[in-house]
Amino acid sequence: MGTLLVKNGTIVTENELFNGDIFIDGETISIIDKEIKVSADRTIDALGNYIFPGGIDAHTHMELPVMGTHSSDDFITGTTAALHGGTTTIIDFANQVRGDDLHSTLQKWHDKAGNRSLCDYGFHISVTDVNEDTISELKNLVEKEGVTSFKTFLAYDAMKLDLGSLERLMIEVKGLGGIITTHTENGKMIDALISKHIQEGKLSTKYHPLTRPNTAESDAAYTLMKLAEKTGCPTYMVHMTSTGAANYLKRAKEKGLNVFGETCPQYLFLDEKMYAHQDFDIASQYIMSPPVRALSDRDGMWKGIKEGTIQVLATDHCPFMLEQKRAGIDDFTKIPNGAPGVEDRLELLYSEGVDQGIIGLQTFVKVTATNPAKLFGLYPKKGVIAVGSDADLVIFDPNEVHQIKCESRNMRVDYNLYEDRIIKGKVKTVLLRGKVAIENNECLLTPGFGNYLKRGLPDFSIS
Ligand code: URP
Ligand code: ZN
Ligand code: ZN
Numbered sequence: 001m002g003t004l005l006v007k008n009g010t011i012v013t014e015n016e017l018f019n020g021d022i023f024i025d026g027e028t029i030s031i032i033d034k035e036i037k038v039s040a041d042r043t044i045d046a047l048g049n050y051i052f053p054g055g056i057d058a059h060t061h062m063e064l065p066v067m068g069t070h071s072s073d074d075f076i077t078g079t080t081a082a083l084h085g086g087t088t089t090i091i092d093f094a095n096q097v098r099g100d101d102l103h104s105t106l107q108k109w110h111d112k113a114g115n116r117s118l119c120d121y122g123f124h125i126s127v128t129d130v131n132e133d134t135i136s137e138l139k140n141l142v143e144k145e146g147v148t149s150f151k152t153f154l155a156y157d158a159m160k161l162d163l164g165s166l167e168r169l170m171i172e173v174k175g176l177g178g179i180i181t182t183h184t185e186n187g188k189m190i191d192a193l194i195s196k197h198i199q200e201g202k203l204s205t206k207y208h209p210l211t212r213p214n215t216a217e218s219d220a221a222y223t224l225m226k227l228a229e230k231t232g233c234p235t236y237m238v239h240m241t242s243t244g245a246a247n248y249l250k251r252a253k254e255k256g257l258n259v260f261g262e263t264c265p266q267y268l269f270l271d272e273k274m275y276a277h278q279d280f281d282i283a284s285q286y287i288m289s290p291p292v293r294a295l296s297d298r299d300g301m302w303k304g305i306k307e308g309t310i311q312v313l314a315t316d317h318c319p320f321m322l323e324q325k326r327a328g329i330d331d332f333t334k335i336p337n338g339a340p341g342v343e344d345r346l347e348l349l350y351s352e353g354v355d356q357g358i359i360g361l362q363t364f365v366k367v368t369a370t371n372p373a374k375l376f377g378l379y380p381k382k383g384v385i386a387v388g389s390d391a392d393l394v395i396f397d398p399n400e401v402h403q404i405k406c407e408s409r410n411m412r413v414d415y416n417l418y419e420d421r422i423i424k425g426k427v428k429t430v431l432l433r434g435k436v437a438i439e440n441n442e443c444l445l446t447p448g449f450g451n452y453l454k455r456g457l458p459d460f461s462i463s
Helices: 077-084 102-113 132-143 163-176 187-199 205-211 214-231 243-254 272-276 280-286 295-307 322-328 345-354 361-375
Strands: 003-012 017-025 028-033 042-045 050-053 055-060 087-095 120-126 149-153 179-183 235-237 259-263 393-403 422-432 435-439
Touching: 003 361, 003 393, 050 361, 055 077, 055 345, 055 361, 077 087, 077 422, 077 435, 087 102, 087 149, 087 422, 102 120, 102 132, 132 163, 149 163, 163 179, 163 214, 187 205, 187 214, 205 272, 205 280, 214 235, 214 243, 243 259, 243 295, 259 295, 272 280, 280 322, 295 361, 345 361, 345 393, 345 422
Parallel strands: 003 042, 003 050, 055 087, 087 120, 120 149, 149 179, 179 235, 235 259
Antiparallel strands: 003 017, 017 028, 050 393, 393 422, 422 435
16 A cells, blocks of 8 residues: 655644644554655645544444344445545444344344445444353453444343343453443333323324433433442443433443443434424434434533533434335334434534534544544544554545535435535545545445454543
8 A cells, every 4th residue: 555645734633633744654644743744655735624533433223124124224335425424433233133142143244244344343242132151252252353342222122131131241241341332211111101102092203202201211321320330330321312311421420430421413413393293204204212302401412522421422323214214104113213324423513513612623523533432442543643543534624514415415315314404514535544435525445445343442541
């Protein structure tokens, strides 16, 4: 591989902001300086642009089996879209089907992603069956296979763990130095509310959020934080939506526990009013779990990000075409849950967070790249602009104004949750391991360029 010089950009890291040049030799960054006079095979002038570390989306679902169908992006289309949006690494979930072992679960996801992913990728494993066999698999997964994070569910019959099993898993994962991530909704509360709504014939989309109230999340968060305290296991709540859950997280943090939170753009930028939209094809786009919330909860998510209680912005990218969503036109419980977003994350957060003065550039870099890299064992290879790190860079024009249109996005889905929104700031050029991945709105990589990342143990030195 050759050399590449990125000149005159404004380099943004978690602690610094400075004008300078970056010299890339092969796949990694070899010099960072105010002015580099070495000649390179290619020079990119980044004057007037920010240079961010390549985004890391710690929560995606490519080609995920759900309710007899699959999320509509696979590892080719979904990772192409990720790169267009400035995300150079994803961490997808390999979901165990009860009865399967964890290694064969991981192999299924390797089969989906290997020779197909365009961006770099890792896997969390979702453990749905805690028994002697699965427990005995964990050591090899952590030490040899590079899977150091294990997802657990407190909702969904096919996925959820009872609290005894969760505690057992947490004890084992702590012993191995890994981290537990949790879908934090109280499944029993939700199941009761769903049954009640079905009995009353309340089956339109507007009832979805009423069956999954914010109290179902805060109740589960309380329980999870208690287990984190009891076991000492590092614990991370995925796709947080509610002020109540954020408060329990904050309290647990104040006790000195290694507990962390993630939220997603849909919980910062969207409004629950959409569920009552008369057009099913619009309302159903927002059917995801947990649901989009009201303003008071959105404010809680922003507060969490600003204070550092919530450390990661991921997407929970899990798109379904409208035709797939229509499976539930007469019954919201049959609509596949999930929404697209892998391509929108950086631009939305920049435009509505940084440009609006709600968060600063350092927070932007932390939540989109540095913090997920640390928590999921990718740092300092990923998530930072530093000598020796992978040359994963986003050249970002903070002044370009554009409008989000589904037709000009690359996700394999026939709507965009932010359609027509005016955005200030645009991903212009993306480098992955020193290769130009995105330029002039085109993806220049081919399927299989993405590497599987064997992840290390979490690094908790995050702010
Ligand atoms: O509705 C959602 N979030 N679907 C994806 C699976 C999950 O719960 O993360
Ligand atoms: Zn979930
Ligand atoms: Zn998810």
